[in-house]
Amino acid sequence: MTTTAPDVPVRRILRLFRPYGWSLVLVAGLVGLSSLFFLVNPFLIREILDVALPEGRTGLLTVLAGCMLLASVANSSVVVWQTYLSTKVGEQVMHDLRAAVYGRLQRMPLAFFSRTRSGEVQSRITNDIGDMQATVTTTATTLVSDVTVVVATVIGMLVLDWRLTIVSLVMVPFFVWVGRRVGNQRRRITRERQRQAAAISVIVQESLSVSGVLLARTMGRSRSLTDSFTAESRVLSDLEIRSHMAGRWTQATTWIVLASMPAATYWVAGLNGRGGQAAISIGTLVAFTTLQQTLLRPAVSLVEVAVEVQTSLVLFGRIFEYLDLPVDLGEPTGPAPFAKPRGELRLRQVSFTYPGADRPTLSDIDVAVPAGHNLAIVGETGSGKTTLSYLVPRLYDPTSGQVTIDGTDVRDLPAETLAAAVGMVFQETYLFHTSVAENLRFARPDATDDELVAAAKIAHIHDHLLSLPDGYNTVVGERGFRFSGGERQRLAIARAVLRDPPILVLDEATSSLDNQTEEAVTRAIDAASAGRTTITIAHRLSTIRDADEIIVLDAGTIVERGTHAELLELGGHYALLVSREVEVPADAR
Structure with a gap:
């Protein structure tokens, strides 16, 4: 089948996760807990800089430093369990999807296989589902984790200073635009890449079988088949490069903008402090820029996740195209009329x-x-x-x-x-x-x-x-x-x-x-x-x-x-x- 797979509603993809709802709730809880542990340190740093060090309170300094260490240990432990559970859920969803596609194909009439190349079928099950695996096992968790970190970080920034927070968030519309633009580019390239991967699977399946090798050698076509495969492989390589590089310069601009945010923060803080007395304490400023750096990774990650999700919609569309194929030879609902037929x-x-x-x-x-x-x-x-x-x-x-x-x-x-x-x-x-x-x-x-x-x-x-x-x-x-x-x-x-x-x-x-x-x-x-x-x-x-x-x-x-x-x-x-x-x-x- 060479038709272009239709886009899939996100709600249909989410239905795949429904059997694992409680596991996902637990993952979300662990993600939230990890985010809280992650955000403790900036506030501890503020207390150290504004209270413990200036006042020479070594006892308080020891407690605050110990809390920073405990928060890091707790956060790392929670992340390990969160990764395990999210990966397990993702792999179970992939297993369900593979089994569903294989079971559907087993029920298809003979006419389907007579008009569909076996390499194309293999490509849907191996290449397409394999390429979706990273999205399902990690992207969903990354999305929840990043959103939680971003929300918690923004709340922490507002608590520290609402004016600096507004300055830090003026570029949010730019990030949304970048995600949509790069995602659309990747989507188009992914369609071409998967079709090309399927074409290569067909060549391998047909030409490297025993029958294919015998035919090629007796017909003197081994070299031409090698040349043909090399040409198709080169096209796939070019598409892979295009897919990986799509929007990279735009995303690089995103990193530059985010990296410049601390400089803007110091500048705004300096303007507010004119008159000889700082409007923002050193501890607050350091804690705020620490949170900004915390915001840097998940913000860029969310842009990349948005790109990956749009790319995965193409792959899901190709898989659901098979799951939606009509089964002409339906199964009867009643019991078998005989245990052992006579053979008339x-x-x-x-x-x-x-x-x-x-x-x-x-x-x-x-x-x-x-x-x-x-x-x-x-x-x-x-x-x-x-x-x-x-x-x-x-x-x-x-x-x-x-x-x-x-x-x-x-x-x-x-x-x-x-x-x-x-x-x-x-x-x-x-x-x-x-x-x-x-x-x-x-x-x-x-x-x-x-x-x-x-x-x-x-x-x-x-x-x-x-x-x-x-x-x-x-x-x-x-x-x-x-x-x-x-x-x-x-x-x-x-x-x-x-x-x-x-x-x-x-x-x-x-x-x-x-x-x-x-x-x-x-x-x-x-x-x-x-x-x-x-x-x-x-x-x-x-x-x-x-x-x-x-x-x-x-x-x-x-x-x-x-x-x-x-x-x-x-x-x-x-x-x-x-x-x-x-x-x-x-x-x-």
């Missing part, structure tokens, strides 16, 4: 059209598959075979019509119940970069070692796994590249068998295999299909000769149906497909 499958007048497509991919599909039977689906490329198979586990919902299991519409089944009822083996086998055992247990995390072995034996892969040095603990490599295509397919079959679904969907599981490997995988499929309702999407027709029924799709409609013998005798589409396969030499497949 029915498609009633099913039609399906991809969003934005000019014509339907499937039209008026009506098929009944009794429990335990084997249905094969054949047809030319693009006839709708795979799309039809995706409707059974509800990877898509039909545009019209109904898909039922044991008479229950799949849309009325909870996701976990449907996943337990339907197992799939895809043409492209996906394995995680972990051990064989962990890949199999992805289907059933609680499976025992004996159950793994039983599933592997059904898939005719057990003996091969035992021949490996690490056996079932062998790491398969990224996407299973340490195994051959046939071995990966048999591992996928074992994984599906381990889940023990009553319905098994096989999407062209042998289409890319050589004849010898095809025979091994076919034996595994036959063993896995025993006693199950099986839907086989066939590319090689030799694998479905024994199917209970074969349907032939053409342009999304059923044009023929029957057994292998019946369809051959009919002499239509199926017979033509069989004749083409026979004409292709075995070594050319």
Whole structure:
């Protein structure tokens, strides 16, 4: 997705902190306490300069000096606890946000992932949320702390001398203007920076995968990909520099203005003291300028916080854009209608059209598959075979019509119940970069070692796994590249068998295999299909000769149906497909 994320209302961001309200109250209390301890010293200094030292009261001097030390120790201790609590709350909010985005994406329909680059999705979860982390964990606390210090300091300054306070605050509108101006600059640059970071994530994810490296090297494109990545990285670096430098000269002016405030204070104090007698005591003047210096850091920090908040609004907008995506495949609210389905499958007048497509991919599909039977689906490329198979586990919902299991519409089944009822083996086998055992247990995390072995034996892969040095603990490599295509397919079959679904969907599981490997995988499929309702999407027709029924799709409609013998005798589409396969030499497949 490349659209510009909308700005997010601050109140929506604040709602993220609602579950941690009491922790935030405690943080605010600690911040206030820290600010009070921090402001004690200037008043102690005034007493030392105006009373203890001039009057030679060493006892009072000792007490005041001790109080200064105790205030510093107390302030440091409070700051440590405040930092711990605020960081904990911030990290919990980040955790909630990451989990919410990931959970939302897990519920998105397959069409979302087919049109969205995986690197873009990864960038939202890692780059965007990662960049927000500092804002959420520290900025909120910094904001509360700085505001508290500023308010308390201004009150202290008013207590000391209201005239000098007014002189010190005349530049407040300037600070507000600086914060808004720099924040708007950073906001625009941040949008560009995050889009560029996402683009780089896409390049890394696609070109540095095993498949990407193999393609680049065999096509001689490694150098050009490196050059392309370097160029994109340079753009990102330039944006990072622009982001960090945005408004720096303006902010430097802010520091200069704040640093000049003590000079203005001394000048005003001198004017008020004309006539031979000072209107403001030395102790008061020193205490006041000390408070001014105390005000310097939080005042500048508030300007920077305002900039960071505006920058973070862009990041929150990108995250909330994902959280606001509509979930097309909603979950039913009622309980599961059955604990263990028999596996009777029915498609009633099913039609399906991809969003934005000019014509339907499937039209008026009506098929009944009794429990335990084997249905094969054949047809030319693009006839709708795979799309039809995706409707059974509800990877898509039909545009019209109904898909039922044991008479229950799949849309009325909870996701976990449907996943337990339907197992799939895809043409492209996906394995995680972990051990064989962990890949199999992805289907059933609680499976025992004996159950793994039983599933592997059904898939005719057990003996091969035992021949490996690490056996079932062998790491398969990224996407299973340490195994051959046939071995990966048999591992996928074992994984599906381990889940023990009553319905098994096989999407062209042998289409890319050589004849010898095809025979091994076919034996595994036959063993896995025993006693199950099986839907086989066939590319090689030799694998479905024994199917209970074969349907032939053409342009999304059923044009023929029957057994292998019946369809051959009919002499239509199926017979033509069989004749083409026979004409292709075995070594050319």
